[in-house]
Amino acid sequence: MYLSSTENARSASPEGLVDNGSIHSFSRDRFFRNLTLAPAIVLFFALTVLPMINLAVLSLHDIDWAQGLSSWTYVGLKHYASLAADSLFKASILNTLVFATVAVSVQMVLGFGLALLTSSIVHGRLFYRTIFLLPILVPGIIIGAIWKLMFSFDFGVLNEMAGAIGIMPRDWLGDATYSLASIIVVDIWHWTPFCFLLLLASLETLPQDVYEAGDIDGATRWQSLWYITIPLMLPAIAVTFVFRLILAFKVFDEVYLLTGGGPGTSTEVVSFTIFRRFFTEDRPGYGSAMSITTFAFIGLVIVVVSAVTRRKGSAS
Amino acid sequence: MSAAYGAPLRPMLVRHGLLLIAAALVLFPFLWIVAAAFKTQIALLTGQLLFQPTLANFMNVLFSSTSDYVRNFSNSLVIASVSTVLVLAVATLAAYSLQCMQWPSWVLHSLLGWSVIFHMVPPITLAGAWFSMFRTIGLDNTYTGLILAHTTLNLPMALWMMGVFVRDVPKELIEAAKIDGAGTPRILRHVIVPLVSPGLAAAGILSFIFSWNEFAVVLTLSQRQTATVPVAIGKYAQENTIAYTEMAAASVLSMLPAVLLLLIAQRFIVRGLTTGAVK
Numbered sequence: 001m002y003l004s005s006t007e008n009a010r011s012a013s014p015e016g017l018v019d020n021g022s023i024h025s026f027s028r029d030r031f032f033r034n035l036t037l038a039p040a041i042v043l044f045f046a047l048t049v050l051p052m053i054n055l056a057v058l059s060l061h062d063i064d065w066a067q068g069l070s071s072w073t074y075v076g077l078k079h080y081a082s083l084a085a086d087s088l089f090k091a092s093i094l095n096t097l098v099f100a101t102v103a104v105s106v107q108m109v110l111g112f113g114l115a116l117l118t119s120s121i122v123h124g125r126l127f128y129r130t131i132f133l134l135p136i137l138v139p140g141i142i143i144g145a146i147w148k149l150m151f152s153f154d155f156g157v158l159n160e161m162a163g164a165i166g167i168m169p170r171d172w173l174g175d176a177t178y179s180l181a182s183i184i185v186v187d188i189w190h191w192t193p194f195c196f197l198l199l200l201a202s203l204e205t206l207p208q209d210v211y212e213a214g215d216i217d218g219a220t221r222w223q224s225l226w227y228i229t230i231p232l233m234l235p236a237i238a239v240t241f242v243f244r245l246i247l248a249f250k251v252f253d254e255v256y257l258l259t260g261g262g263p264g265t266s267t268e269v270v271s272f273t274i275f276r277r278f279f280t281e282d283r284p285g286y287g288s289a290m291s292i293t294t295f296a297f298i299g300l301v302i303v304v305v306s307a308v309t310r311r312k313g314s315a316s
Numbered sequence: 317m318s319a320a321y322g323a324p325l326r327p328m329l330v331r332h333g334l335l336l337i338a339a340a341l342v343l344f345p346f347l348w349i350v351a352a353a354f355k356t357q358i359a360l361l362t363g364q365l366l367f368q369p370t371l372a373n374f375m376n377v378l379f380s381s382t383s384d385y386v387r388n389f390s391n392s393l394v395i396a397s398v399s400t401v402l403v404l405a406v407a408t409l410a411a412y413s414l415q416c417m418q419w420p421s422w423v424l425h426s427l428l429g430w431s432v433i434f435h436m437v438p439p440i441t442l443a444g445a446w447f448s449m450f451r452t453i454g455l456d457n458t459y460t461g462l463i464l465a466h467t468t469l470n471l472p473m474a475l476w477m478m479g480v481f482v483r484d485v486p487k488e489l490i491e492a493a494k495i496d497g498a499g500t501p502r503i504l505r506h507v508i509v510p511l512v513s514p515g516l517a518a519a520g521i522l523s524f525i526f527s528w529n530e531f532a533v534v535l536t537l538s539q540r541q542t543a544t545v546p547v548a549i550g551k552y553a554q555e556n557t558i559a560y561t562e563m564a565a566a567s568v569l570s571m572l573p574a575v576l577l578l579l580i581a582q583r584f585i586v587r588g589l590t591t592g593a594v595k
Contacts (some may be wrong), residue, residue: 029417031419033413033418035387036409037410037414037419037423039406040407043406043467043468044431045366047442047446047464047468048430048442049444054449055444066410114335117334121332121335126582128338128339129582131343132338133344133578133585133586134343134346134574134575137525137575137577138529138571139531139545139570139571139574140546141529141546141550142549144553145549145552147345149352149360149563150345150348155362160363189341193342197589198590201590208365214473244396246436249436250439252438252532253532256531257549257550257553263348269399271440275440275443278444279444279447279536284444291442291444291445293437298433298437299433302432
């Protein structure tokens with residue numbers, strides 16, 4: 001319908017054109033096949049593969065800046081060896097694991113609850129969804145700014161509220177007892193809506209006839225939740241959980257703004273340690289070794305998880 | 317769920333009550349920051365609930381000679397828009413190529429697999445390498461460098477989404493166009509693009525928002541001239557005496573694009589977020 005009549009006319013005598021045309025269009029197809037994929041390949045190669053190689057090479061060297069020139073000294077695996085003894089890196093891995101597991105677990109429970117509630121109401125779904133979406137779309141650094149003000153020891157609204165019910169004000173971000181928990185609270189507030197959205201999307205695709213069958217058999221609300229909804233939702237729950245868990249490893253913006261990794265090492269997370277080593281301390285070799293290690297670890301997790309889910313998928 | 321239609325009134329009220337509490341918890345920080353943006357520093361520090369609203373914070377953020385905010389805002393607009401256009405072009409071409417042009421399956425799988433891994437890794441791991449590479453070829457502290465970085469960061473998401481949308485285009489339409497003698501450029505322009513336009517809208521809006529929000533990479537690759545809005549907010553927090561109310565005003569201004577897009581294009585945002593992750 002979009003094509004001009006002259007081009008239609010060309011295919012009017014198929015016999016003569018097919019052979020001729022297919023050879024011609026084969027090489028032309030190949031040309032366009034390569035051409036259309038080329039930009040993505042070039043971009044990925046230049047900006048992800050090359051930098052990875054760059055990091056790998058950097059991680060084997062010490063780089064010194066003297067008189068505006070950089071001198072590279074090959075140090076072998078020294079940086080990797082010192083990673084194992086780096087107490088800051090260890091603290092940041094531990095913090096990131098605690099942060100990700102606790103925050104994402106709470107997000108899943110709350111998100112699932114909200115999704116169940118939202119899918120069971122008739123009016124106002126759009127209204128609630130609009131509000132719940134807002135935190136996902138706002139820059140992480142602004143979420144940090146908002147909560148930095150709310151957590152403030154002197155004028156923050158949390159201490160005002162605590163004061164109103166007779167609790168002593170606390171330094172939520174500056175006291176190592178609460179700092180990681182405070183960051184976790186912010187992340188829960190930030191990302192629960194994301195879990196909500198994904199779980200709601202898959203709740204809305206569940207087959208209704210199973211519920212009708214359950215109703216006929218006299219299933220209570222709790223029974224149909226426990227024996228129908230949750231089993232049917234398990235794949236979606238697993239995917240959302242793993243997806244969020246890996247993304248939680250990226251956390252940087254909020255930590256940068258709220259605590260800068262402190263007090264002490266109480267909120268030091270992996271991204272922040274890499275940033276600190278590479279840029280603040282200007283140790284590119286060591287920072288690269290950290291990047292490569294993190295990259296390898298996350299890559300490994302993804303490969304294992306997708307292998308497991310694929311096996312599960314083919315078994316059932 | 318259809319069961320809801322027969323539900324009695326009281327559970328319905330309970331559900332709405334719970335959802336309203338959740339909505340209030342989500343909204344409260346936003347309302348609080350908006351209020352803070354209209355307060356004087358003294359009103360904020362003394363925790364006044366009733367206060368005389370002032371526009372001084374917004375005036376300072378926008379017009380004070382020491383504030384770079386307007387430049388940061390226009391930097392963000394340029395970088396987010398240009399990188400979004402690039403992401404859409406590259407991802408649509410690649411999605412068409414991968415889904416419709418008989419690549420061996422190892423090409424498809426290694427490209428998509430690599431993009432998933434890259435998407436999951438903290439951007440800061442690559443920022444160091446980008447920094448040193450860009451400095452070598454003179455792209456540090458330039459729009460070009462930042463745009464390329466954001467295009468790469470958002471490419472996996474767009475590639476994934478456009479792949480799903482292109483896959484759903486009926487193959488018969490493409491075959492019919494080929495029989496009519498249309499070459500790849502015509503098929504792309506007249507068959508694929510019109511049919512995947514909802515996908516383009518979803519991927520485009522998300523790519524714009526994610527570029528607008530991105531902080532770590534811009535922080536490391538930019539200086540004063542090319543810094544974006546998130547970096548400007550980050551700067552406020554680094555000062556010795558933080559101008560809290562100005563930080564609040566700048567934050568409110570920086571949220572406007574997201575709020576606007578949420579109100580006018582929620583459908584596409586939801587579709588984008590759920591296609592990108594669930595499938």
